[in-house]
Amino acid sequence: MKKSEFIQAVAQKAGLSKKDTQAVIDAALEVITEALKKGDDVAFIGFGTFTTSMRAAREAKVPGTNKVVKVPAQRVVKFKVGKKLKEEVAKAK
Secondary structure, three states: OOHHHHHHHHHHHHOOOHHHHHHHHHHHHHHHHHHHHOOOOEEEOOOEEEEEEEEOOEEEEOOOOOOEEEEOOEEEEEEEEOHHHHHHHHHOO
């Protein structure tokens, strides 16, 4: 599902215009991004939790060439699925 399809689906479920829905979704994504940049977790009970952590520096091989390159340490985003979402997805076939 692309962002435009997501916006349309949310607008229909919420009974809002696409323009208003897009503004809300954009604002929500911006708030989540800002919180993660500050190092805060963002948790939606039942859905999941966004967190950040540091990935250590490492060496990696470039596929096809076997050349070894150094990958610097970096902060990464992680998502842990909530119980309700996990159950809903598991029972969908």
